[in-house]
Amino acid sequence: AQKITQTQPGMFVQEKEAVTLDCTYDTSDPSYGLFWYKQPSSGEMIFLIYQGSYDQQNATEGRYSLNFQKARKSANLVISASQLGDSAMYFCAMREGDAGGTSYGKLTFGQGTILTVHP
């Protein structure tokens, strides 16, 4: 079964507007971490934001925020004030067993969402 699901293969947004990229996850582990990475066309993987399963508040990093709804098992990425440079592939990923677990930290990725920012 897919552990991370990103249902939007592609998204379009106008420059300066906000956009939400969806991510749902599936785990029975009570301790996990959720990540978002950006992959531009050049190929590198750029870490954006992290949310721990026990975190009470939604994570924020500059223009990025994570809308964490634990009961619904969703961890949507919100990008505010989109810029042309935000055009890239975005991956949601999960790390299980964060608190003393046995996952040893491997990440499981979703299928990705291609974001295109229009001027």
Next chain:
Amino acid sequence: AAGVIQSPRHLIKEKRETATLKCYPIPRHDTVYWYQQGPGQDPQFLISFYEKMQSDKGSIPDRFSAQQFSDYHSELNMSSLELGDSALYFCASSAPSSGINYEQYFGPGTRLTVT
């Protein structure tokens, strides 16, 4: 700040040849991960090492092997290459001992093309 270094950045090999990819983690990072990203695919976990010992294993073919050396750099050895091995290979490093919020820092990747 120092980042994860991978070499080579690009590699072209023929079928049935061997390839060795190298990864130099961020200083003081004790854990290394290898991921394979096929064209249009999401990265898939291959293998990881913690303090020079294999810590986890994913969908890594038997034709591949890897190790982490005393200086913490890691090498991924790939033999009997197949066309399907053409992919972007990422190395990532982290320092779990630094706290629960540790993140994985990815290298720029090695793009392997098998012809």
